[in-house]
Amino acid sequence: MSQAKVPAWVNIALIPVLNILLAFLVSGLVILAIGENPIEAAGYLIYGAFGYDEGIGYTLYYATNLIFTGLAVSVAFKGGLFNIGGEGQAYIGGLGVGLICLSLDHTMPFYVIAPLAVIGAAVFGAAWGYIPAYLQARRGSHIVITTIMFNFIASSLMVYLIVNWLKEDGRMAPNSRTFEENAWLPYLHEIFSPLGIEIGDSPLNLAFVWALLCCVFVWGLIWHTRWGYQLRTLGTNPTAARYAGIDTAKVTIWAMLISGGLAGFVGLNEIMGVNHNLLLNFTAGYGFAGIAVSLMGRNHPIGIILAAVLFGALYQGGAELAFEIPTITPEIVVVIQGLVILFSGALEHMFKDRIEGFFIRRAVA
Amino acid sequence: MFETLILMLDATMRVSTPLIFAALAGLYSERAGIVDIGLEGKILGSAFAAAAGAAVFGSAWIGLCFGIMASVSLAMIHGFACITHRGDHIVSGVAINTIVAGLTVTLSMDWFGMGGQTPALTGDARFLDITFPFADALESVPVIGSIYSNLLSGHNILVYLAFAMVPVTYWVIYKTRFGLRLRAVGENPHAVDTAGISVAFIRYRALIVCGILCGLAGAYLSTAHNAGFLKDMSAGKGYMALAALIFGKWRPVPVLLACLLFGFLDAVAVRMQGVEIPGIGEVPVQAIEVLPYVLTVLLLAGFIGKAVGPKAVGRPYVKERA
Numbered sequence: 001m002s003q004a005k006v007p008a009w010v011n012i013a014l015i016p017v018l019n020i021l022l023a024f025l026v027s028g029l030v031i032l033a034i035g036e037n038p039i040e041a042a043g044y045l046i047y048g049a050f051g052y053d054e055g056i057g058y059t060l061y062y063a064t065n066l067i068f069t070g071l072a073v074s075v076a077f078k079g080g081l082f083n084i085g086g087e088g089q090a091y092i093g094g095l096g097v098g099l100i101c102l103s104l105d106h107t108m109p110f111y112v113i114a115p116l117a118v119i120g121a122a123v124f125g126a127a128w129g130y131i132p133a134y135l136q137a138r139r140g141s142h143i144v145i146t147t148i149m150f151n152f153i154a155s156s157l158m159v160y161l162i163v164n165w166l167k168e169d170g171r172m173a174p175n176s177r178t179f180e181e182n183a184w185l186p187y188l189h190e191i192f193s194p195l196g197i198e199i200g201d202s203p204l205n206l207a208f209v210w211a212l213l214c215c216v217f218v219w220g221l222i223w224h225t226r227w228g229y230q231l232r233t234l235g236t237n238p239t240a241a242r243y244a245g246i247d248t249a250k251v252t253i254w255a256m257l258i259s260g261g262l263a264g265f266v267g268l269n270e271i272m273g274v275n276h277n278l279l280l281n282f283t284a285g286y287g288f289a290g291i292a293v294s295l296m297g298r299n300h301p302i303g304i305i306l307a308a309v310l311f312g313a314l315y316q317g318g319a320e321l322a323f324e325i326p327t328i329t330p331e332i333v334v335v336i337q338g339l340v341i342l343f344s345g346a347l348e349h350m351f352k353d354r355i356e357g358f359f360i361r362r363a364v365a
Numbered sequence: 366m367f368e369t370l371i372l373m374l375d376a377t378m379r380v381s382t383p384l385i386f387a388a389l390a391g392l393y394s395e396r397a398g399i400v401d402i403g404l405e406g407k408i409l410g411s412a413f414a415a416a417a418g419a420a421v422f423g424s425a426w427i428g429l430c431f432g433i434m435a436s437v438s439l440a441m442i443h444g445f446a447c448i449t450h451r452g453d454h455i456v457s458g459v460a461i462n463t464i465v466a467g468l469t470v471t472l473s474m475d476w477f478g479m480g481g482q483t484p485a486l487t488g489d490a491r492f493l494d495i496t497f498p499f500a501d502a503l504e505s506v507p508v509i510g511s512i513y514s515n516l517l518s519g520h521n522i523l524v525y526l527a528f529a530m531v532p533v534t535y536w537v538i539y540k541t542r543f544g545l546r547l548r549a550v551g552e553n554p555h556a557v558d559t560a561g562i563s564v565a566f567i568r569y570r571a572l573i574v575c576g577i578l579c580g581l582a583g584a585y586l587s588t589a590h591n592a593g594f595l596k597d598m599s600a601g602k603g604y605m606a607l608a609a610l611i612f613g614k615w616r617p618v619p620v621l622l623a624c625l626l627f628g629f630l631d632a633v634a635v636r637m638q639g640v641e642i643p644g645i646g647e648v649p650v651q652a653i654e655v656l657p658y659v660l661t662v663l664l665l666a667g668f669i670g671k672a673v674g675p676k677a678v679g680r681p682y683v684k685e686r687a
Binding site for chain 2: 030034035082084135139140141142144145146148149150152153156157159160164288291292295327328329331332333334335336337338339341342345346347348349350
């Protein structure tokens with residue numbers, strides 16, 4: 001009722017911007033406490049992220065991972081599920097990509113390997129999301145706890161597999177052999193240069209395009225299919241969903257399958273796009289960062305792209321910042337991330353209720 | 366064989382200590398209806414504050430005070446978000462874990478400039494091991510002597526404190542008025558409110574206790590178990606404590622047993638590295654490391670017993686009935 005009187009731009013733009021400004025303000029205070037100038041730091045950060053070709057490339061490369069995990073969190077969120085296991089699903093998804101590449105790179109051309117790797121990432125990631133989903137839907141165990149446990153199980157499993165089975169013979173480093181080049185996703189600067197467009201060298205690769213396609217897919221799925229409607233109903237009011245005859249267990253399981261599959265695509269970008277071998281800890285916290293991206297992006301694909309680019313810029317700009325001002329570590333970005341989760345997630349009601357109240361009163365008056 | 370067992374149990378006590386503190390911390394919080402994913406962050410924050418305090422002032426006790434203050438402040442942020450502003454408990458916990466993971470490294474780089482570590486702590490800046498009276502003299506007595514001198518004696522004060530906290534928690538939760546109200550708030554906050562008791566105030570107090578216990582866990586890690594703070598040194602202990610809390614079904618004594626079991630598995634994993642078992646061959650370390658999580662998942666799924674948490678856990682309290 002009262003929601004209708006609040007102008008749309010308040011919820012879409014004003015509140016998220018206010019939250020991020022608050023997060024920046026607090027991070028600025030941290031930088032001030034370290035004894036550096038926050039304005040100068042912000043300058044380096046923005047230049048590092050957007051000031052030159054390579055910087056933009058890196059920003060979008062980080063954003064690729066964050067789009068995948070952000071979408072993963074938001075699909076589950078739409079159904080009222082908190083998938084905190086994106087980290088584990090991404091890790092196992094990377095295993096799927098790695099296994100496809102390692103087994104086919106000697107025999108198959110790129111256009112066979114690439115679709116199979118996409119399927120591998122999705123199937124492995126989805127499988128890792130399936131078990132917690134099944135346990136939640138059919139056996140009533142809480143999905144947050146099980147997905148946390150599955151992050152640790154994934155981590156141990158990967159260490160075991162890589163160290164004992166996939167490690168290159170005679171090497172100490174815990175990673176697989178490097179794939180042949182026909183199992184590499186092409187870099188965007190390689191794709192563009194024959195067309196006469198020169199962009200700087202960066203790890204930005206074809207996975208970025210796939211990430212954008214995934215956004216379109218999720219948008220269509222959630223807002224333009226019967227299943228998406230069921231998912232949103234389940235997320236808004238589970239009792240009503242059950243009463244309306246929706247098979248909530250089935251929707252729950254499918255939501256987590258899709259969520260896990262999306263998280264698994266991080267493996268495409270990292271394993272097939274950049275590292276070109278299967279290695280430990282390539283997920284590097286992207287699964288958790290996805291929570292911030294999804295909250296910031298209000299669970300909408302367009303918002304997620306914007307939030308992912310913002311966080312990608314923080315990652316890349318943070319590296320530049322640490323280079324220019326050595327007393328500031330790149331971990332400052334993690335602090336900002338946490339503050340965004342705090343302000344736009346945990347403390348969302350702090351401003352929202354007051355601002356909405358203000359606009360409702362104004363509309364009434 | 367007996368000597369090996371004593372050594373492993375000794376290691377179990379050391380590894381279990383932070384788990385016991387943190388799991389009991391979670392017990393106070395969750396019994397009062399607040400889900401606490403942020404145990405991990407509070408442990409890490411306290412580990413850093415304790416090590417920094419101990420390094421600067423040269424006293425482990427001052428370090429401990431700093432650790433507890435840091436951890437309680439984080440618990441209060443959690444309370445501010447979850448109790449006052451009815452925020453999502455999980456999101457708030459994730460936020461705290463993320464902020465602390467970044468902030469500890471940022472601050473320690475600035476304060477100590479050692480790649481995110483604190484200086485190595487020596488002497489009074491650490492909690493040193495306490496040797497029981499006559500421990501040396503009794504060591505030669507078969508069985509009992511070994512248990513007394515090698516297993517029970519020779520730990521630092523925080524280890525004993527952790528074990529002492531279990532009966533204390535039992536008493537507080539089940540035998541005091543505060544404990545009764547705390548449990549009631551976790552099961553049926555409306556009833557507590559109807560009785561004229563503030564739900565928010567009880568939950569805040571539960572979180573203060575939770576913060577103090579997490580503070581002890583963190584201080585133990587950086588000023589007793591190790592000699593200084595390392596980046597990400599909590600290494601999932603908060604999550605494992607959460608698993609132990611669930612495995613112990615939110616009750617003090619079973620939680621202690623769960624912590625000891627998980628600690629023992631950790632000691633086994635270290636021992637089993639590269640050891641061939643006749644008939645089975647070498648058991649991968651990871652298979653043992655992963656057992657606490659697998660067991661917790663199985664328990665939650667109802668395959669081994671059934672874990673039912675406090676009824677109102679994770680739900681913000683709103684006065685009017687929805």
